Amino acid sequence: EADIYQTPRYLVIGTGKKITLECSQTMGHDKMYWYQQDPGMELHLIHYSYGVNSTEKGDLSSESTVSRIRTEHFPLTLESARPSHTSQYLCASSVPGGRAFEQYFGPGTRLTVT
């Protein structure tokens, strides 16, 4: 069973607030990912990281930022939340090396910005 955690699971917040979505994994995986999922839509990669101090933007342009100071921790921050940020955010990590296709997903954070 994968050990990847996301907090909070649900968040309702007002416009303009700064928020951080937490993601942690205890498997020692180097690669971590953030996906954004709007209702009825596919998951879009918004950020990824190859390891500590390595972060890259994904396909979907996002106003969020990420950091990777520790291997196990990959938080996502929105400096000023807007209603367009309402979505589900899924964090994932993958096995190092040639088996990077084995991705483990966290339970997700459902964000609602009012």
Added chain:
Amino acid sequence: AQKVTQAQTEISVVEKEDVTLDCVYETRDTTYYLFWYKQPPSGELVFLIRRNSFDEQNEISGRYSWNFQKSTSSFNFTITASQVVDSAVYFCALYRGSTLGRLYFGRGTQLTVWP
């Protein structure tokens, strides 16, 4: 470009019916992996199956079966004798054989099984 198409947005069946979820993919890579994930209302993604591009054998796991056909770029998923607990959104995904390790997801198919 990589692309995954799930043409069926929503499917409704009555319990015990068989149902097939379609997935068509597009890639120029020769090495790739295909996946099916289940997303129940709670929101997490549950891994169901992975196939690599060199293995076209169909697979059966209990009530689930998968039909991979490279000739038509399809990777369809069949649930036999569906149950209410099968109600969920099902995603097909494609992984490129590159170092990035990213997945390309289809839009998902909402399956509702009525008692």
